[in-house]
Amino acid sequence: MEEEAILPSEPEETEAEEKEIRTNFTQTVFFVETMHHGGMGKVYVARCKTDRKLYALKTILLEKRKTEEEREAFFKRFRWEGQIWAILGKHRNIVQAYWAEQDQFYRPLLIMEYVDGHSKYGVTLRDWIKKHNLEGKMLPISFILKIANEVLTALLYAKRIMKEELDMEFVHRDLKPENILITKKGVAKVTDFGLVKAFGEAGGDITLKVKEDEVERVTFMATKGICGTPPYMAPEQWRGEELEERTDVYALGCILYEMITGKTPFIRYSIEACRNAHLYETPKSPEMEEDDVPNALNILVLKCLSKDKKDRPKLSELRNELQRIYRELFGRKLEVKDTGDKLNVFDWHSRGICFSQLGLQGKAIICFNEALKIDPKKARIYHNRGDAYAFIGQYENAIKDYNRAIELNPNDPKFYNNLGIIFLDILNQHEKAIDNFTKAIELDPNFYSAYNNRGMAYNNLGQYDQAINNLEKVIELNPNLADSYLNLGNTYSYKDQNELAIEYYNKAIELNQQFALAYFNRGNSYRDIGQYELAIRDYDKAIELRPREVSTHFHGIESLPYLNRAKAYEILGEYRQAIENFNCFIEVASPQYAQDVEEAKKMIEELKGRAEKMF
DSSP states (O other), rough: OOOEEEEEEEOOOOOGSSSSSEEEOOOOOEEEEEEEEEEEEEEEEEEEETTTTTTEEEEOOGSSSSSSSHHHHHHHHHHHHHHHHHHHBTTBBBBOEEEEEEEEEEEEEEEEEEOOBBBBTBBBBBHHHHHHHHOOOOOOOOHHHHHHHHHHHHHHHHHHHHHHHHHOOOOOOOOOGGGGEOOOTOEEEEEEEEEEHHHHHHHEEEEEEEEETEEEEEEEEEETEEEOHHHHHHOOHHHTTTOHHHHHHHHHHHHHHHHSSSOSSSSOSSSSHHHHHHHOOOOOOOOHHHOOOHHHOOOOOOOOOOOSSGSSSSSSHHHHHHHHHHHHSSOOOOOOOOOOOOOHHHHHHHHHHHHHHOOOOHHHHHHHHHHEEEEEEETTHHHHHHHHHHHHTOHHHHHHHHHHHHHOOOOOHHHHHHHHHHIIIOOOHHHHHHHHHHHHHHOTTTTTHHHHHHHHHHTTOOOHHHHHHHHHHHHOOOTTTTHHHHHHHHHHHTOHHHHHHHHHHHHHHHHTTTTTHHHHHHHHOOOOOOOOHHHHHHHHHHHHHHHHIIIIIITTTTTTHHHHHHHHHTTTTOOOHHHHHHHHHHHOOOOOGGGHHHHHHHHHHHHHHHHHHHH
């Protein structure tokens, strides 16, 4: 069943707890000045504590996702699309996205350029259209052509950058007057790149509406993979077909029509009626609604609204034709800027973070290098470049960058923590790791990740009581981290205190019922106390959950639940099940388990003999 949200369209006072927004990854603090409800969530206008500039911060209506799995899928998709938007960099006709992450409330957050609109007409093209409608006037033809030209310039730039940087095709998918901002100087800036795709691909049905003058207007819908804003959706979008640049041309045709006439081509009051109109009905000619429409523009708008996308112009063809019409009417050329603006150190750094979070570490390092050419004294950039080097296994370079970051700013605990992680996980230098985690904790006594990492280092040294002290501190500081209970459970299992270990695994599973590794480790503890049926039940669950967690929690041991389940079945005398699981283990085991594979093969032959004797 579809879920609806009715959203006010005017700015509201922020709630007390939302006066300050902190980002979790970059630890940036923003002071909120105003808050608006948008079609997909809240937009805050907030001042950054560091540079005192205004930014627009967009959060999304995550509560509209009906299950935790949908919420997680949506957040990943939102962050992915936000990072891709940020890769576009800086262009005069695009609202710049800097980076995407979570805020202190664990909401997805996109940090964007703040656009200050016109004092009379507002900040969105929707505001301009409404204002002129109220005044009983149409927008000037020169303005209409200029705005359309700038929107097309933005789309063509995005298309080129996406192909060059990510080898991806680009379609905006949700062009509408609300997603075209207009600056004080009357320059159009396109916004919300890719965010509609996040809704469409994360699952679930949703309809968002806004109430204006006692009339509800659908501002967004997503159902069965079909997503967009109904008055601007092309026929292929309604049919759930593959989209391309001429899908955006259709939406721009609807926007041109609305700028000329003050209304969309099809005014319908239900989604089904809107769908049928876009699929089957022919719109009235714009010149039938307004007398002063140039014939060439009238023909071009109708061509953009062709039902078959093959009959629509491409983006570049549409821009060329609009420029030709403008020259004929006004005797001069429309300004076009196809290149991006020069990036400053902040832009390069933000871009590097986005590439890094997209997993494109090579491109991230190039961006960090460019940032450091401009300002070689930025500790945070060295730190983030160190993260990128660590990700691709260049640990010597990572250590150099972390040390340089510490040299420039010895008071940031994250620098010591990440340096410690390399000593812990890669170099197995646990004492050095502990020294760095301890320094991080001295700088921030509430840095629970550093306590967790120090606990893991003590575990590796066999100093289990010290490990327990640190891991208990993690839970004290953040009692809702499933990983912390898992790690404590592991420590007690190392001490052969399996009943206590099981208690902590229970808590980890209570907090995260999809936690495959917690089931696996609890199964091992049940096995170690002789409760083989319970162990098998947990191995079953670990195997069921394993595919979605292999890269996150299993760290190369995705085959071990089969091996341990096989051994449990063997002890219970269920030889056929044991043989089946040994075979599964052999099939999926990585090369590091070659010796276990050979032993499993021997066990299969031995168990076949036992089974023959039994039957």
